[in-house]
Amino acid sequence: MPVCDQRAMELMLDSFAQCQRGNGEVVLVEGTLTSGKTALLGEFTKKLSTFNALEMSATGARAETPIQMGIIWQLFHSAQIPEEFKERIDAILGTDEMALAFSETSRQIPRTSEVQVMHALWLVFHELSRRQPLVICIDDLHFADEASLNVLFYVCRRIRSARIMLVFTRWAQPEPLLSPLRAEITRAPHRHITLGPLPVARVADALGPRVADETAAGELAPAYHDLTGGNPLLLDGLVADSFPGGRPAGERGAPVPGAAYRQAVVDCLQRGDPHLFEVAGALAxxxxxxxxxxxxxxxxxxxxxxxxxxxILDRAGLLDSGRLRHREMASAIHSALSRSMAHLHAHVAELLYELGAEEIDIARHLVRGGTVLGPWAQQTLRLAARQALVSDQPEFAASALELALRQCDDDSDRLRLQVALTQVAWWVNPSAGAKYSQSLRDALTDGRLSALDGLSVVRQLLWQGNVKPATEHMETLTAALGTCESRALSAMRLSYEWIYGTPPDQVTRQAAGRKRSAARLRAYGLAGLHTLWSGEPSDDLVRGAENVLQGQLIDMVPEIGATALLLLDHAGQRARALHWWHVLQEEATRQGAVTWRAMLSAVGADMALRRGSLATAESKAREALGLLHTQSWGVLVGCPLSTAIEAATARGRHEQAEELLRHVVPDAMFDTVFGLRYLHARGHHHLAMGRPFAAQADFERCADIMRRRELDFPSLVPWRGDLAQAHLALRQHRRARELLTEQLGRLAGHEDERLRGITLRLLALAGPQQRRMAVLGEAVDLLERSGDHLELHRALVDMSKLYRAQGELGQARLLARRAEQAAKACGEGGLLNGRPEPEAADGTAASREPVAGYERPTPARAVARTVPRVLPRAGSAAARAGGEPSLSEAERKVATLAAFGHSNREIGRKLYITVSTVEQHLTRVYRKLNVQKREDLRPEILSAAG
Structure with a gap:
């Protein structure tokens, strides 16, 4: 419904009452653009239908201004006029063709002068008013033709004692366009009504029928007023968008600018001066x-x-502080002026350049205009690309460089632009720079590309698996750059090592030949993962990783950041690794660095998998795959893909794992570290699906590649343990023991507690029954310290089954509950649904299902052996920390057994104390820890309070 000014309506009706009494009046309604003048006039004419009045109406239009007597012609054809008057009017105005003439020169008024015509028309109006009150309404009088205006002037001077009311609407302009009309109106009895933008209270009235109550309308009104400036036409459009079908589109009826709002903006501008749309376009x-x-x-x-x-635009409510009120306004104007916008953008770029504006502001208009206007524009685009990259706008940086390259004729400049584009592409889409790969490789080979610029070419070759040309170029660049660019060379070396596991032999030999120390190639203060896989972690390595992560994202390539994070994680600094992962993820998101985000998601997935957080690992890996296409990932696609497959398999989501395995991967991937990880994940999926021979083939292929590339490190891929599981599935226990013993020997002196725990768990399954409990106990201890919930779950279930087989059902139940807790930490209730379990040496399956429901007491020494380190001993440093509740040694023992599900009677029997003493200890424990029942005695709470 159009918004109508009720006070203005009352004034108009009062003027009509004067008209009925024979006191003619002129009512001039002025207002800003689309301020509701037409709506007010329409409502007024509707009300006239209830009175015995003759209403004549006409509307001015810009295109019809040249039609002389056009307004008068509309008046007489808008009402039911008695037949005897029609012949007189035709005789005065002539034929219809004459009335519709489009130029003043072609108009001829037959047999009379213009003054006589005006008088004759006045007599018609006057005689009609004697029969019934006459109301003449003319909308948009500023578009009326000159001849019609002269007639209206004539009538205005003679209505003082006639039952004639004239209602005119026109724009309120800073300078009157029709000053003669204003002079004529001031001579006659008149009323001047001015319409402007609606105040907030009137906006609330318009919202009233749409919302629940007046309070809600009052709360929403300021937001609607801000977006419309009180312009009734814009308000109608905004209300239509915000309440489609009468129901709110936004929360609680909040404004939602859309198609109707945009159309209202266009309609508003089209009703104005011819230049108005152009001016609005200039503002946009x-x-x-x-x-x-x-x-x-x-x-x-x-x-x-x-x-x-x-x-005009400001008074119409379209502007706020000289700017368009909303981006949807600018968007609507852009769409309406799409054909001329490119030219305007180019012109704006020139003007801003002359005014000395910022390069990035000038470049935006050059890019939108799609043209480079000269050498100054080329330089501006390059500088703007640098600024855009620093100010977190990598996509715009790429657009600016693409435009500069498209209109660049100089060969050397084209090469520099291609290098810059390739570097920017790593932020948003690595494959975007692939189209320049061949030309840059040719330039590097021919010596037309600088050594520093050549590093970008090498990285692209490495990502796409072109290892032979990459290593050849690396050797050349190492010789050319020298020690002055050790940081750049270190980045290149670490990129290679991240993908292929070890630095290339050519670079290593040449560096040694020139007596350059390892420190020169490690200018980042960071060793590669090769150092960690070989079991040589150190404090220097951790410090170097943190130093790298403290740098700016723009100065760091993703491979180096990923290496630093994994070094921290594998070196046991899990909290620090997670902290820096979050810091980098937030920065990459803010800067729009899609490649960084994808790499970090892949690393985060790997870190989650090492902790057994399967749901997180799969989610992050899929997120990484979704951020970059397979082509952009190149050979690195195996990083997130292998993690996603392994996590899905461990969760029993075998269909999802099969879907992931259907991804087409480049053949060159299998020569990388990620190819090894992929074979490892695929082999375990084969095992889960009951295909041990297929799994064995993948694990043996993995072993061959690792030996050939001198990467035979269990911490990279534990192929011996993998192969042992395949042999266990085939009941080849002796060969499984040999492989696991060999793997355990290679881990001697290595600090990877997780891998040692996994190996021991498998060795227990493959070994003799009499040693199985001791080996499993050690595996549980190691896996508990490592933080891998998945492998801990598996080891606890194996141990629970072993206790059950020995008849110690209480201990089996205790371990089964701990296994359930570990399973929940993985993000899944049932971790290995449908997975065939390897058999132990005695032929019994190592069941993964938790064991519960048995009441047999467990010896106290067994409890002590299976629940170590849950609580620090009384008097420990943790217990002495100020402000924390501290349990006594006796309370700690009772709370530990209670936490693992033992009844008060069982606890008393195990600790040789009465049930009453147990209850007293538990009461004090509850009070100190502020808990209500034994189910709240979680191990982590007890650990903090011990």
Whole structure:
């Protein structure tokens, strides 16, 4: 419903009452653009239908202004006029063809002068008013033709004692366009009504029928007023968007600008001066640079004319502090002026360059205009690309460089631009720079590309698996760069090592030949993962990783950041690794660095998998795959893909794992570290699906590659343990023991507690029954310290089954509950649904199902052996920490057994104390830990309180 000014309506009805009494009046309704003048006039004419009045109406239009007597012709054809008057009117105005003539020169009024025509028309109006009150309504009088205006002037001077009311609407302009009319109106009895933007209270009235109550309308009104400036037409459009079908689209009826709002903006501008749309377009383009002078220069208008047009827009409510109110306004104007916008953007770029604006602001208009206007524009685009990258706008940086390259004729400049584009592409889409790969490789081979620029070419070759040309170029670049660029060379070396496991032999030999120390190739203060896989972690390694992670994201390539994070994680600094992962993830998201985000998601998935957090690992890996296409990942696609497959398999989501395995991967991937990980994950999926021979083939292929590439490190891929599981599935226990014993020997002196725990668990299954409990106990201890919930779950279930087989059902139940807790920490209730379990040496399956429901007491020494380190002993450093509740030694023992599900009677029997003493200890424990029942005695709470 259009918004109508009720006070203005009352004034108009009062004027009509005067008209009925024979006191003719002129009512002039002035208002800003689309301020509701037409709506007010329409409502007024509706009300006239209840009175005995003759209403004549006409509407001015810009296109019809040349039609002389057009308005008068509309008046007489808008009402039911008695037949005897029609012949007189035709005789006065002539034929219809004459009335519709489009030029004043072609108009001829037959047999009379213009003054006589005006008098004759006045007599018609006067005689009609004697029969019944006559109301003449003319909308948009500013578009009326000159002949019609002269007639209206004539009538205005003679209505003082006639039952004639004239209602005119027109724009309220800073300078009257129709000053003669205003003079004529002031001579006659008249009323002047001015309409402007609606106040907030009126906006609330308009919202009232749409919302629940007046309070809600009052709360929403300011937001609607901000987006419309109180303009009734814009308000109608905004309300239509925000309440489609009468129901709110936004939360609690909040404004939602959409198609109707955009159309209202266009309609509002089309009703104005011819220059108004162009001025609005200039505002949409210039944005914060808009001034009357600059708008005038852009559109070839004087500053005064531009200021006048801006004033119209401002009074119409379209502007706020000289700017368009909402981005949807600018979008609507851009769409309406799409054909001329490119030219305007190019012109704006020139103007801003002359004014000395920021390069990035000028470049935005060059990019939108799609043209480079000269050498100054080329330079501007390059500088703007640098600024954009620093200010977290990598996609715009790429667009600016693409435009500069498209219109660059100089070969050396083209090479520099291609290098810059390749570097920017690593932030958003590595494959975007692939189209320049061949030309840059040729330039590097021919010596037309600098050594530093050549590093970008090498990285691209490495990611795409072109290892032979990459190593050849690396050797050349190492010789060319020298010690002055040790940081750049270190980045190149670490990129290679991240993908292929070890630095290339050519680079290593040449560096040694020139007596350059390892420190030169490690200018980042960071060793590669090779150091960790070989079991040589050190404090220097951890410090080097943290030093790297403290740098700026823009100065660090993703491979180096990933290496640093995994070094921390594998070196046991899990909390620090997770902290830096979050820091880098937030920075990459803010800077729009898609490649960084993808790499970090892949690393986060790997870290989660090492902790047994399967749901997180699969989610992060899939997120990484979704951020970059397989082509952009290149050979690195195996990093997130292998993690996703392994996590899905461990969760029993075998269909999802099969779907992931259907991804087409490059053949060159299998020569990388990630190819090894992929074979490892695929082999375990084969095992889970009951295909041990297929699994054995994948594990043996993995072993061959690792030996051939001198990467035979269990910490990288434990192929011996993998192969042992395949042999266990085939009941080849002796060969499984040999492989596991060999793997355990290679881990001697290695600090990887997780891998040692996994190996011991498998060795227990493959070994003799009499030693199985001791080996499993050690495996549980190691896996508990490592933090891998998945492998801990598996070891605890194996141990629970073993206790059950020995008849110690209480201990089996205790371990089964601990296994359930570990399973929950993995993000899954049932971890290995449908997976065939390897058999122990005696032929019994190592069941993964938790064992519960048995009440047999467990010897106290067994409890002590299976629940170590849950609580620190009384008097420990942790217990002495200020402010924390501290349990006594007796309370700690009772709380530990209670936490693992033992009854008070069982606890008393195990600790040789009465049930009453147990209850007293538990009461004190509850009070100290502020818990209500034994189910709240979680191990982590007890550990903190011990």
């Amino acid at each position: 383009i210039l944005e914060e640079h808009a001034t009357p002078a600059l708008v005038g220069r852009l559109l070839s208008l004087t500053a005064d004319e531009a200021a006048r047009q801006l004033g």
